[in-house]
Amino acid sequence: MAQEFFDPVLFIKEDAPTSVDLSQTPFFCNIHGFPHYCAEPPTGLQLLEPATSDPTAVIGNAYRVLSATTTHPDPKYGNQTRLDFQADQVEYEAIAVTHQTAAAFGMTLIEPGQGIRITSPQPHLSLVDYEYGMFAGHRSPYEGTGYRLLGKVCTDLEHHDFPHVFTSIDPHLPLVISVGKYWPQQQKICLADLWLPRGMALYVPPRPSLPGQTCLDLHGNRNSALACWRGIERSSVKTQTLLQTEGGYFYWFWNELPTTHPLLDLTGASHA
Helix, strand or coil: CCCCCCCCCCCEEECCCEEEECCCCCEEEEECCEEEEECCCCCCCEEECCCCCCCCCCCCEEEEEEEEEEEEEECCCEEEEEEEECCCCEECEEEECCHHHHHCCCCEEECCCEEEECCCCCCEEEEEEEEEECCHHHCCCCCCCCCCCCCCCCEEEEEECCCEEEEECCCCCCEEEEEEEEECCCCEEEEEEEEECCCCEEEECCCCCCCCCCCEEEEECCCCCHHHHHCCCCCEEEEEEEECCCCCCEEEEEECCCEECCEECCCCCEEC
């Protein structure tokens, strides 16, 4: 009798990076749903002002943070902060992306025909095409399990001193970006999933660690392929990201509790 094997599980696949020099091409332009990096925005393109962080904007499911413990596993990459939530299980609110919902988490939504000037302390960034498997969120880089497939998805969010541009380029499915707003002094965090339709992009400005910050805007893309759970036709999502691949400093925030991520239906409401 012939042996049968399951296909290998795809976590994250990345292609070779393409260099982007912001000193030469500082404008991200969404032209007919496709990303372009330009020296000057083309005629007729609507140039957006980047959203500013608003500590008073409360959106997403809220949880109390009982403690926060920061470690420095590797100074080359940054800090890890383990958050202890007052909860048994954590649920992210499914939210359709609009300019307002993106701005609530310090991000700028860039629709076709719009663009933005990117700011960065480091002008030399990389443009990388990624493919996220539907099980990418079932890996935890913090719990010593390597690339083992886990039976849960934990909270895994970050901010950093370089910009991100997440572009939804998959021809079949939307992109999902997990987000959080964390108020350290108030010991409170709000969590959500932003669903980004194909042809749109999210700009995340550089967010270094600054003394006295009352609110931190966080994001994570490990659950980018969440839309795959709607059916069995697709098991991965393709996306493109602008980031700093070498020398960037990260601030990671994580919690080991299992999380649930409701899907977004076509009317914009969420369902389990």
